[in-house]
Amino acid sequence: xxxxxxxxxxxxxxxxxxxxxxxxxxxxxxxxxxxxxxxxxxxxxxxxxxxxxxxxxxxxxxxxxxxxxxxxxxxxxxxxxxxxxxxxxxxxxxxxxxxxxxxxxxxxxxxxxxxxxxxxxxxxxxxxxxxxxxxxxxxxxxxxxxxxxxxxxxxxxxxxxxxxxxxxxxxxxxxxxxxxxxxxxxxxxxxxxxxxxxxxxxxxxxxx
Amino acid sequence: xxxxxxxxxxxxxxxxxxxxxxxxxxxxxxxxxxxxxxxxxxxxxxxxxxxxxxxxxxxxxxxxxxxxxxxxxxxxxxxxxxxxxxxxxxxxxxxxxxxxxxxxxxxxxxxxxxxxxxxxxxxxxxxxxxxxxxxxxxxxxxxxxxxxxxxxxxxxxxxxxxxxxxxxxxxxxxxxxxxxxxxxxxxxxxxxxxxxxxxxxxxxxxxxxxxxxxxxxxxxxxxxxxxxxxxxxxxxxxxxxxxxxxxxxxxxxxxxxxxxxxxxxxxxxxxxxxxxxxxxxxxxxxxxxxxxxxxxxxxxxxxxxxxxxxxxxxxxxxxxxxxxxxxxxxxxxx
Numbered sequence: 001x002x003x004x005x006x007x008x009x010x011x012x013x014x015x016x017x018x019x020x021x022x023x024x025x026x027x028x029x030x031x032x033x034x035x036x037x038x039x040x041x042x043x044x045x046x047x048x049x050x051x052x053x054x055x056x057x058x059x060x061x062x063x064x065x066x067x068x069x070x071x072x073x074x075x076x077x078x079x080x081x082x083x084x085x086x087x088x089x090x091x092x093x094x095x096x097x098x099x100x101x102x103x104x105x106x107x108x109x110x111x112x113x114x115x116x117x118x119x120x121x122x123x124x125x126x127x128x129x130x131x132x133x134x135x136x137x138x139x140x141x142x143x144x145x146x147x148x149x150x151x152x153x154x155x156x157x158x159x160x161x162x163x164x165x166x167x168x169x170x171x172x173x174x175x176x177x178x179x180x181x182x183x184x185x186x187x188x189x190x191x192x193x194x195x196x197x198x199x200x201x202x203x204x205x206x207x208x
Numbered sequence: 209x210x211x212x213x214x215x216x217x218x219x220x221x222x223x224x225x226x227x228x229x230x231x232x233x234x235x236x237x238x239x240x241x242x243x244x245x246x247x248x249x250x251x252x253x254x255x256x257x258x259x260x261x262x263x264x265x266x267x268x269x270x271x272x273x274x275x276x277x278x279x280x281x282x283x284x285x286x287x288x289x290x291x292x293x294x295x296x297x298x299x300x301x302x303x304x305x306x307x308x309x310x311x312x313x314x315x316x317x318x319x320x321x322x323x324x325x326x327x328x329x330x331x332x333x334x335x336x337x338x339x340x341x342x343x344x345x346x347x348x349x350x351x352x353x354x355x356x357x358x359x360x361x362x363x364x365x366x367x368x369x370x371x372x373x374x375x376x377x378x379x380x381x382x383x384x385x386x387x388x389x390x391x392x393x394x395x396x397x398x399x400x401x402x403x404x405x406x407x408x409x410x411x412x413x414x415x416x417x418x419x420x421x422x423x424x425x426x427x428x429x430x431x432x433x434x435x436x437x438x439x440x441x442x443x444x445x446x447x448x449x450x451x452x453x454x455x456x457x458x459x460x461x462x463x464x465x466x467x468x469x470x471x472x473x474x475x476x477x478x479x480x481x482x483x484x485x486x487x488x489x490x491x492x493x494x495x496x497x498x499x500x501x502x503x504x505x506x507x508x509x510x511x512x513x514x515x516x517x518x519x520x521x522x523x524x525x526x527x528x529x530x531x532x533x534x535x536x537x538x539x540x541x542x
Contacts, residue, residue, distance in 0.1 A: 006484075008451040031484075032477035033444045034400055041405060119409050121456060139407060151365075155409035162352060162359040163457070198365065 009045075009138065017067045017077050025049075027074035027138075042074040045138050050076055052115060052140040059113035061106060062133040081135070083128025090122060090164050090171065099127055100171045104178025106132045107152065112183055116141050116148040121159045146187075150194035153179075157195070213513060214278055215285045216308070217505025218269065220301030221293025221321045222345060223252050223385070225261040227269045228501030229276035229283070230509050235331075237276035239502045240268050249381045251374060258296035265304045272501065280312060285517065287508020290318035291526035292346065298525035306523045315517035317508040322347055322531040324503030325492075326358065329465040331506055333490035337539075339459040341450050341478070342531075344466030344498070345370030345385060348412065348446065350453045351531060356540050360532045361453040362410030369468050372414040372442055379422055380431055390435045391471050397436035401429060405441055410452055412445045439473055447477045454485055463490040469497040510538040 001015035001024065013024040027042040029035070050069040057063050068077035086103065090096055103125060110117060117124075118139030126133040141148070156175065160168035180188040213232040219225070223246075228239040244260040246252055273280060288305035291298055309316035326340050340351045340358070348370075349363035367375070370387065377386025401424055404416035417438055424434050454462060462482050468474065475491050482489040496502060511517075514537035 006455075008455040009448065030444075030448070030481075032447050032480040034440045036400055037402075037405065037440060037444065040402075119452075121410070123456060139409065151408050151411070155411075158361065158410065159456075162354060162361050165355045165359070 014080060020067075021080040021082075022067055023064065023078050023080045025076045025078070043071045046071045046074050046076060049137045049140065052137045052142070053078070055113065055142075056110060056115060056134065056137065059109055059115070061109055061113075062129075062131050063137075064133075064135060081126050081128055081133050083126045083133070085123050086125035086127055086132070087122035087163065089127045090167060096167065096171060097174045099132065100174035101178035101181075102132045104175035104180075105182050106134060106178075107156075107175075108179045108182025110134065111144075111149045111152070114142055114144045116143045116145075117152050120152050120155050122156075122163065146190050146194045147198070150191050150198055153191060153195050154198055213284050213509055214282055215287050215317070215505050215509040215512060216269070216272065216283050217287040217319070217501045217503070217508050218301045218305050219289050219321070219324075219499055219501045219504045220261050220265075220297050220304075221289050221291070222297060222499060223257055224499040225264050225268055225297075225300070226499065226501035227272035228505040229272055229278060230502065230505040231278070232509060232513070236502050236506070237278065238272055239496075239500050240272040240275065241500060242268050246383045248383045249378055251378060251384045252294065254294040254296045257294065258300050261297055261300040265300055269304060269308070283312070283314060285315045285317050285508060285512045286312075287317040287319050287504050287511070288523070289321045289324065289504050290524070291321065291529035293321060293525075293527060295525060295527045298527065302523055302525050306520050309523070310520045315512060316520055316523050317511050317517050318523070319504045319507045319511065320529055320531060320534045321499070321503070323358065323534050323536065324507040325465040326351070326463075327507040327510060328496060328500075328503035329463050329490065329492040332493055332496055333463060335461050335463045335488075335490040337459075338461035338463040338490060339450070339454055339457055341446070341462065341464045341469075342466050343369045343446065343464065343468040343474075345374060347466060347531075348414075349531070350410070350450050352453065352457050352459065353536075353539060356536060357534065358531050358536070361456070362412070362449040365408065365411050365413045366415040367413075367418065369414065369442060369446060370466075372418055372438070373468070375418055376421055376435070376438060379425060385467060387468055387471060390439070391473065393432045394435035394439045394473070397430070397432040399430075399433045399436065400440060401433055401437040403437050403441040405445060407445050407448055410449050410456075412442075412449055414442055414445075417442055439471075443471075443474045443477050446474070447481050450478065451481050451485075454482070454487060460485075460487045461490065462487055463492070465492045465497060467498040470494055514538040 005012040064078035124136040226241040242264040348368040406413040
């Protein structure tokens with residue numbers, strides 16, 4: 001087993017589970033956090049993530065299969081999906097419309113199924129097998145609220161503008177087209193309106 | 209040209225009225241401040257703060273120029289905080305700056321207050337293009353430089369960290385800013401009371417913590433324990449989103465600026481986090497973490513060097529001038 005990625009809250013190890021390539025996601029203690037608070041949050045997030053990955057799969061989405069879950073160890077073992085992260089894909093691909101639309105459709109299905117991902121950065125999307133796979137449901141919650149879905153879209157927008165500023169508007173347009181094809185034009189309008197409202201609500205949002 | 213550039217900067221976005229003079233060659237020459245203090249149990253009343261600013265403006269600016277050792281003739285530009293901030297307070301700074309610029313015939317340079325915090329921080333700490341945690345009464349955001357602007361990677365969805373601490377302090381009768389007194393109270397406790405821990409993606413939310421903390425105070429929990437728990441919970445969420453942004457951008461520099469950067473527990477938590485990413489951690493020196501003229505003067509100097517200036521009649525204020533809309537010509541060449 002080897003360390004693949006040292007994330008903000010979890011370390012990802014790559015190994016095998018009963019002969020299949022697997023990802024071991026271990027939520028490590030965060031030394032800056034008070035131990036009693038830290039343990040509670042890590043256990044909660046482990047259980048939560050596993051159950052929501054199951055729900056997303058039931059909705060027909062491409063997400064990793066779960067192999068083993070242990071809240072006490074803050075450990076999830078799951079299927080390893082081989083492919084580039086959307087982050088590196090967008091940085092290298094000359095054409096991204098198809099993938100951006102598929103990303104939008106995927107998030108549309110997720111939201112229509114009542115799940116908010118909670119951490120939809122381009123690092124948490126894998127492009128593989130001609131489709132878009134979602135990973136890292138660590139901050140996901142069950143919600144059909146326009147507000148929560150708008151928060152997901154806001155993070156996508158924030159990440160695109162922050163890390164892919166050159167292609168951000170084209171990707172966002174394709175994403176919204178794909179998203180609309182699943183949730184419908186009416187719902188997209190509501191979510192986008194709420195997104196604008198949330199941006200205004202941020203401190204010193206632009207009112208001029 | 210004499211090969212140097214000397215700029216006078218005026219800060220008046222909130223409770224602080226301050227003037228500073230910087231020179232390109234000799235650095236910061238002086239930084240004079242006069243801070244409005246509201247009565248116990250209150251926050252800043254914008255109009256009262258502006259009355260304070262108007263009363264001290266002449267003396268603060270005069271003292272700054274005297275202490276800097278330069279003459280009025282040697283000053284090349286007048287920079288002021290155009291925003292964001294409290295309207296009445298901003299206007300005092302803007303009027304002062306316009307008056308000086310037009311009567312002395314010097315260029316007028318508008319500065320974004322938040323950019324000022326960041327640029328002064330870089331100048332004082334030596335950070336080059338860091339991921340920045342900007343935390344104060346007016347801001348709680350994680351920002352990163354990309355293609356000509358500071359981009360916001362995460363921010364608060366409701367209260368700022370400074371507001372959370374101020375509103376908690378005011379609830380028990382302190383006057384704003386309350387950060388230092390909350391920190392002192394918290395240092396006397398190790399008893400953690402569970403509070404809502406809210407991270408939404410890269411964003412944080414503090415309103416739930418404030419409501420729960422007020423309830424704990426009402427139910428008779430010791431104030432020290434509440435302060436300890438609020439700090440531990442709120443700071444951990446801020447450090448968590450900062451860590452996410454650090455991991456996401458792969459930046460090897462983190463800088464913390466703004467009034468709340470003075471909190472030792474927060475700096476300690478950030479230091480522990482940054483060490484795990486083998487990044488360098490820069491904390492703005494205590495004296496310059498809060499609002500000051502130096503941040504405006506230094507950023508004004510950078511701007512003027514890049515050719516930024518506005519005619520006096522355009523010297524207005526922008527109360528809601530968002531950081532991620534400010535162009536930074538002096539960073540474009542890097």
